[in-house]
Amino acid sequence: MTASSPKKSLPRRKPSSSPDVAQATDGGAPTTEVPDYSRLSGDYHWMYDDVGLKLGTRTPGVRAALRSLPPNAAVLDVACGIGLDARALTNRGLRVSAVDASAEMVALTRSWVSGCDPVPPVLQSTWVGLHEHFAPQTFDAVLCTGNSISHARSSSEMSRWLRSFRSMLKPGGMLVLDVQDWDVIRNLGDRLVVDPHPLERNDSMCRRSWTWTFSPVQKDQCRLDIGFEVTRDHKTTVSTHSVGLRAFDKPELRSSTVSAGFRNPFLDRVPGDEMYTMVAYNPDEPHSPDDPHRIG
Numbered sequence: 547m548t549a550s551s552p553k554k555s556l557p558r559r560k561p562s563s564s565p566d567v568a569q570a571t572d573g574g575a576p577t578t579e580v581p582d583y584s585r586l587s588g589d590y591h592w593m594y595d596d597v598g599l600k601l602g603t604r605t606p607g608v609r610a611a612l613r614s615l616p617p618n619a620a621v622l623d624v625a626c627g628i629g630l631d632a633r634a635l636t637n638r639g640l641r642v643s644a645v646d647a648s649a650e651m652v653a654l655t656r657s658w659v660s661g662c663d664p665v666p667p668v669l670q671s672t673w674v675g676l677h678e679h680f681a682p683q684t685f686d687a688v689l690c691t692g693n694s695i696s697h698a699r700s701s702s703e704m705s706r707w708l709r710s711f712r713s714m715l716k717p718g719g720m721l722v723l724d725v726q727d728w729d730v731i732r733n734l735g736d737r738l739v740v741d742p743h744p745l746e747r748n749d750s751m752c753r754r755s756w757t758w759t760f761s762p763v764q765k766d767q768c769r770l771d772i773g774f775e776v777t778r779d780h781k782t783t784v785s786t787h788s789v790g791l792r793a794f795d796k797p798e799l800r801s802s803t804v805s806a807g808f809r810n811p812f813l814d815r816v817p818g819d820e821m822y823t824m825v826a827y828n829p830d831e832p833h834s835p836d837d838p839h840r841i842g
């Protein structure tokens with residue numbers, strides 16, 4: 547969800563309606579709300595240029611962290627989206643499992659990884675429901691890319707998700723996520739960014755735009771409207787997708803990560819990039835039954 551100049555400032559305004567959310571159930575009772583990616587999923591490939599489609603994540607810190615994994619490491623991609631990282635990592639020899647709450651994203655990932663050998667498992671699950679699909683301490687790494695953690699509507703929801711991610715990690719296992727640098731984005735204020743370089747793919751051309759709007763009431767609530775103007779055979783279609791995000795700061799992410807039981811959270815940002823990476827480790831000792839951070 548990054549974009550570049552030219553930038554145009556917008557007047558502050560109240561979002562016209564709330565971004566879509568859907569109730570999800572985890573073993574019966576509704577426990578969390580998940581963003582509705584059903585419409586955006588069809589256009590989501592336009593978020594990536596052709597290199598991104600092949601290689602997946604573009605965040606340098608995420609790529610570096612993943613390179614540190616041994617061959618054959620078990621990786622859980624908890625926000626697989628359309629499956630670009632799952633495919634790229636499987637092709638590198640890693641043992642990937644992919645998860646997403648969105649049925650449409652899961653279907654796209656399954657199709658995207660269908661040519662891989664082996665074909666990685668792709669499951670529909672929310673983050674609090676991971677324990678229903680996987681045994682604790684199964685993975686060497688948990689991957690949560692594309693600013694997905696900013697979907698947490700509160701600090702406590704973010705902590706809950708982080709604890710669930712940690713429960714999936716082997717002792718010493720690594721969490722890797724990337725986050726929009728909210729300090730930078732908030733300072734830029736409400737704005738419209740139009741991509742100066744349209745993408746061309748399959749005889750279509752797409753001009754993308756991103757509109758960031760911060761709530762004047764709740765300073766940490768941001769609405770991102772992603773626009774795709776697609777031209778094919780001289781016909782142009784415009785679609786806009788709204789995503790609700792929470793603009794938390796780095797100390798909050800660090801302290802939530804530590805209180806979820808991780809050690810050594812390391813935050814890293816390449817100058818000029820709007821995204822930063824966080825890498826954190828599950829402690830080496832196995833979870834004990836009276837571990838206060840234990841899930842389930």
Ligand SMILES: C[S@@+](CC[C@H](N)C(=O)[O-])C[C@H]1O[C@@H](n2cnc3c(N)ncnc32)[C@H](O)[C@@H]1O
Pocket residue numbers: 578579580581583624625626627628645646647648651671672673674690691692693694697
């Ligand atoms: C911004 S997309 C990122 C997708 C991909 N990682 C990428 O970088 O392109 C966020 C993804 O997280 C998923 N997601 C958001 N909240 C979730 C939750 N609570 N449980 C499971 N998946 C969730 C969405 O369905 C969506 O596919």
